[in-house]
Structures are given as C-alpha cells and as structure tokens.
Amino acid sequence: MKSKRGDLLNNVLGLLIAVIGIGLLVFAVVKLYGVTVNQEEENAKNILNVIEGKIKNLNDGETGKYPIQGIEGWFLSGWSGDNKERPEKCFLESCICVCKGDVENYYFNSLEISKKCQEKGFCRDIDKGQLSISSIIKAYEVGIEELKREEKLVNYITFPKNLIEIEIKKERDLLSISIPV
Amino acid sequence: MGFSKKGALVAYILIPMILALAGFIILLYFLGMLDFSSYAGDEVCKLSVLTRATTPATAQNFVPLKCSTKKICLTKAFFGECKEFAGEKNVERVSLPSGVEEAARKIEETNANAKYDCWRMMGEGKLDLFGNFWEVLGLDSEMGQSTCIICSRIAIDKDSFSEKELDDILGQVDINNYMETRQVPGSELTYVQAFSNSGTSNLVAVQENADNTKEEIKSVLSGIFESKENTLNADDKAYIKNNYEKLENGNLQRTYVFSQVKKQDVGKALSNLGNIGVSIALGAGMTPVISKAAFHPYVLIPGLVVAAGTAGYAAYNSYIGNEAAGEYCGKFQSSIVNEQKGCSLVQGVPYDVKYVNSICKNIQGNP
Numbered sequence: 001m002k003s004k005r006g007d008l009l010n011n012v013l014g015l016l017i018a019v020i021g022i023g024l025l026v027f028a029v030v031k032l033y034g035v036t037v038n039q040e041e042e043n044a045k046n047i048l049n050v051i052e053g054k055i056k057n058l059n060d061g062e063t064g065k066y067p068i069q070g071i072e073g074w075f076l077s078g079w080s081g082d083n084k085e086r087p088e089k090c091f092l093e094s095c096i097c098v099c100k101g102d103v104e105n106y107y108f109n110s111l112e113i114s115k116k117c118q119e120k121g122f123c124r125d126i127d128k129g130q131l132s133i134s135s136i137i138k139a140y141e142v143g144i145e146e147l148k149r150e151e152k153l154v155n156y157i158t159f160p161k162n163l164i165e166i167e168i169k170k171e172r173d174l175l176s177i178s179i180p181v
Numbered sequence: 182m183g184f185s186k187k188g189a190l191v192a193y194i195l196i197p198m199i200l201a202l203a204g205f206i207i208l209l210y211f212l213g214m215l216d217f218s219s220y221a222g223d224e225v226c227k228l229s230v231l232t233r234a235t236t237p238a239t240a241q242n243f244v245p246l247k248c249s250t251k252k253i254c255l256t257k258a259f260f261g262e263c264k265e266f267a268g269e270k271n272v273e274r275v276s277l278p279s280g281v282e283e284a285a286r287k288i289e290e291t292n293a294n295a296k297y298d299c300w301r302m303m304g305e306g307k308l309d310l311f312g313n314f315w316e317v318l319g320l321d322s323e324m325g326q327s328t329c330i331i332c333s334r335i336a337i338d339k340d341s342f343s344e345k346e347l348d349d350i351l352g353q354v355d356i357n358n359y360m361e362t363r364q365v366p367g368s369e370l371t372y373v374q375a376f377s378n379s380g381t382s383n384l385v386a387v388q389e390n391a392d393n394t395k396e397e398i399k400s401v402l403s404g405i406f407e408s409k410e411n412t413l414n415a416d417d418k419a420y421i422k423n424n425y426e427k428l429e430n431g432n433l434q435r436t437y438v439f440s441q442v443k444k445q446d447v448g449k450a451l452s453n454l455g456n457i458g459v460s461i462a463l464g465a466g467m468t469p470v471i472s473k474a475a476f477h478p479y480v481l482i483p484g485l486v487v488a489a490g491t492a493g494y495a496a497y498n499s500y501i502g503n504e505a506a507g508e509y510c511g512k513f514q515s516s517i518v519n520e521q522k523g524c525s526l527v528q529g530v531p532y533d534v535k536y537v538n539s540i541c542k543n544i545q546g547n548p
Contacts, residue, residue, distance in 0.1 A: 013197060013198070016198060016201070017201055020201055020202070039245040039247075039547075042547065043547055043548060046547065046548055047548065049268065049269075049270070050268055050269055050548065051268075052268060053267055053268010053269060054267055054268050055268075056267075056268060057264070057267035057268055067532060067533065067534045067537070068548075069250075069331065069544055069548035070544075072543075161542065161543040161544065162329075162537065162538045162541045162542060162543060162544045163534045163537045163538050163541075163544065164534065165534040
C-alpha cells in the first residue's frame with residue numbers, strides 16, 4: 001500500500017517537473033521569437049528615424065542621395081495631409097511610414113498599402129503639405145487571373161536585404177522620396 | 182505516528198515542488214531580464230556572435246545578431262559634425278590633431294582599429310554565423326551568397342578643414358602601411374601580424390582588376406584626354422558630373438564590412454566576396470603584399486574636370502582598390518557536426534550602395 005502511494009507520488013512529481021520543463025521550453029522559444037521580432041521592429045524604427053533625420057537636415061530646394069540599410073519584408077510609403085487614404089495613425093498630417101508587408105511582387109494600390117501600414121507600421125509626421133514616395137516595380141496585378149508581370153509606378157519603396165539608395169528632394173511645400181535612376 | 186507520516190509525505194512532495202517552482206521563477210526572472218541594454222555595444226555584439234555560433238544551425242536565424250554599426254566622425258572642430266550621419270544617433274566623434282601628418286596618422290589609426298575590431302568581434306572569421314535550417318538541408322537557394330555585417334562607418338567632417346588642408350591630409354593617408362608598421366593597442370604585434378597570428382587567417386592584398394571600375398571611369402575620361410576639350414556627349418557628362426559630385430559632396434565615408442560565404446569549394450567562395458572590381462589573393466599563410474594606391478583616374482586630369490585640390494580625396498577613395506582585407510578560408514567552427522567550409526572577409530570600402538551590395542547580398546545587424 002505504502003509502495004503504491006510512493007509510486008503515485010513519484011509519478012505526480014515527475015509529471016509536475018515535466019510540465020514545468022515544457023513550460024520553460026515554450027517560454028524560452030516564445031522569448032527568443034519575441035527578441036527576433038522586436039529586433040526587426042527596432043530596425044524599422046531606426047530606418048524611419050534615419051530618413052526623418054535626413055529630411056530635417058535638408059533645406060528647401062535641396063536634394064540628397066542616401067544609402068539606407070534595408071530590412072527584408074518591409075517597405076517605405078507616405079501620404080500627403082489631404083490624402084484621404086492615409087492611415088489613421090497619421091492623423092491630419094502628411095506622413096512617412098515604414099511598414100511590414102511583402103509588396104515586392106504584387107502591385108498594391110494606395111489604400112491597400114495604407115491598411116498594411118495601419119496594421120503594422122511606424123509613421124512620422126512630415127511638415128510638408130504634399131508628399132510623394134515613388135518607385136517602379138515589376139509586379140503582378142493582384143486579383144487578375146492571367147498573371148503578367150508589368151512595370152508599375154507605385155507609392156512605396158520596398159527594402160532589399162542589403163543597401164538601397166534613396167533620393168530625397170525637398171521643396172517649399174513638397175517632399176519627394178524616390179530611387180535615383 | 183499518522184501525523185508523522187503525513188508530515189513526511191508533505192515534505193516529500195512539497196519541498197521538491199517548492200524548490201522546482203522557485204527555480205522556475207528565478208529562471209523566468211533572469212530570462213525576463215534578457216534586455217541587453219545595460220551592456221556596452223561591443224559586449225552585446227560579442228555575446229550575440231558567440232550565442233549564434235553555438236546555436237544549432239536550425240535555430241541560428243532566431244538568434245539575432247545584436248551588432249550595431251559604429252558611426253565614427255573624424256573632425257577637427259570641437260563641435261564638428263559629419264553630414265553623412267545627419268539624423269543618426271550614437272555617432273562617436275574623434276578629434277583630429279591640427280598637423281597634417283598627425284591628422285593622417287589618426288585617420289589611419291581609426292580605420293585600422295575599425296577593421297581589426299570588426300575582425301575580432303566576428304570571431305576572426307572562423308565562426309559559422311549565418312547558418313539556417315534550409316541551408317543544412319541543402320535547399321537554400323542563397324547558399325553561396327555572402328551575408329554581411331556592417332561593423333562601422335567612418336566619415337570625415339570636411340567642413341572643419343580648408344579644401345587644401347584636407348587634400349594634403351588625405352594624400353598622406355596610407356592605411357596599409359599603418360597596419361604593417363604599427364602595433365595593435367595593448368599588443369606587441371603589428372596589425373598585419375595580429376591578423377595572421379592564429380596561423381589560419383591573414384591580412385591579404387586586394388588588387389584592382391584592370392577591367393572593372395577603374396577602366397569604366399578611365400574610358401569615359403579618356404574622351405576628355407583625347408579631345409582636350411569639353412566636347413562630351415550628354416551621357417559622359419552626366420557620368421563625370423555624378424562622380425565629380427560624389428567627390429564634391431563628400432563621399433568621404435568608408436565602411437568596414439564583415440562578410441561570410443559558404444561553399445564546399447573555398448576557392449570559389451572568394452570569387453563571391455571580392456566581386457567589386459578587385460581580386461583577392463587566396464590562401465592562409467601567404468605574405469601580405471600591401472601597398473598604397475598608385476593610380477586613380479581622377480588625378481589624371483587635374484584642373485580639367487575635377488577641380489584642383491581633390492587629388493587627396495580621390496586617393497582616399499581609391500582604397501577601394503587596394504586596402505588589404507582580413508581573410509579566413511576553411512572550415513567554420515559551429516555546432517553542426519558536418520562543419521561547413523567557406524570564407525570570411527573584413528574589408529574597407531566606400532559607403533556606397535554599389536560597393537557594399539557587390540559584397541553583400543544580405544546584411545544583418547542593426548543599422
């Protein structure tokens with residue numbers, strides 16, 4: 001009788017330790033994943049800060065070309081203050097945003113881009129009435145059955161896994177960001 | 182007696198349980214403290230490099246490299262700032278002495294240290310830092326492409342100098358010679374000796390290939406040479422103007438890049454790494470043959486296209502062609518049983534998309 005109770009206790013204890021061990025493992029994995037994701041987001045914020053800093057450093061009428069370290073799966077976009085499609089997080093101002101989303105291969109319109117930025121993106125207000133962000137991508141049209149890759153002018157710049165050069169042109173009431181030809 | 186039995190039972194179950202729970206909570210507490218912000222940047226980077234190298238390849242990509250690019254601004258002014266770092270944080274300012282020679286030595290020292298620190302930080306190229314699950318299975322399409330960390334960027338605040346002064350200083354900068362003749366701080370070894378001290382890595386010569394960047398620029402400029410007049414077509418003018426602007430606008434920024442590529446054939450690995458119009462001598466243990474730039478296309482036509490006083494800028498930038506690179510080729514040390522072969526390189530190049538992307542297909546670490 002005593003032996004059976006001892007076995008039972010041993011089993012319960014073993015089970016408890018196993019549960020704790022598994023819990024610990026799950027926690028460590030989640031933590032590790034969290035660190036990786038945070039790292040990506042930190043880098044995205046960093047890129048946005050750098051671009052914002054470069055913009056502030058330019059005087060009206062000046063143009064600058066800057067190498068920026070990209071992050072795969074993120075892109076740069078922006079909206080003028082009077083553009084109704086801009087993300088809500090931009091409130092009433094013109095803004096630039098660095099957002100997560102694979103937008104390299106498929107063409108996305110301004111509204112779709114705005115949604116992506118609202119869901120997962122970081123934005124900064126820009127003190128200019130008009131804002132233009134543009135690049136040309138070779139992409140598929142979403143929703144079209146016969147897929148054909150075509151060159152499109154889009155209002156976003158996708159970041160590569162390495163460096164990308166962007167050109168910032170600052171005028172009195174217009175800020176343009178593009179990829180230099 | 183019954184009480185005693187019950188007490189023993191409680192002790193038998195509860196004590197280990199409480200101990201296990203306490204241990205669990207303590208562990209959680211320390212895991213929760215995995216915020217590396219209290220550590221210095223270099224220590225964090227080293228720690229993350231070692232963590233990565235000792236993590237099974239299948240999980241390596243989940244271990245972020247907490248290495249941030251160092252930004253160093255070389256300036257003569259007390260509150261001098263480098264335009265290249267406008268809007269960027271954590272810029273380290275290094276004061277340059279007033280004498281031309283002293284300033285040139287300081288620039289050499291800063292560059293040499295940046296290269297050496299990068300090499301040491303990345304485990305002298307011997308650690309397998311960029312493994313992934315697909316690669317282990319041989320299903321990675323990017324296998325054989327180089328992955329990089331941008332260790333540092335070094336810019337010069339040209340506004341703190343007169344044009345002639347800066348030109349004189351840059352004309353005297355010879356990083357290779359500095360690494361051959363000067364000792365690593367806190368060591369009796371020169372930089373060249375320190376790079377090759379382990380017997381497996383080396384500081385190797387990098388030589389310009391005649392058919393690349395140099396020739397490209399030369400061919401455009403030869404038009405001016407032949408005509409001796411400004412009768413260029415629009416494309417040539419634009420090309421020259423662009424390059425001239427780069428000089429004028431202060432592309433005086435170098436970067437030290439650590440790159441690693443895996444290939445079973447280490448001989449082929451370097452062909453990826455040095456794909457920037459240069460050739461890199463392969464082979465550990467070779468005697469480094471390093472020398473200063475002897476040629477730069479811009480200096481061929483002083484006063485014609487490039488304004489007088491930019492020869493020094495040009496010479497500084499021309500190190501793209503021949504600043505010696507730290508190199509390791511062979512088996513990487515990692516947690517994988519079947520160790521992979523490849524090459525690692527630390528190289529100084531202008532901080533320019535064209536050059537950096539030629540070396541790096543993928544960049545990791547924090548900008």
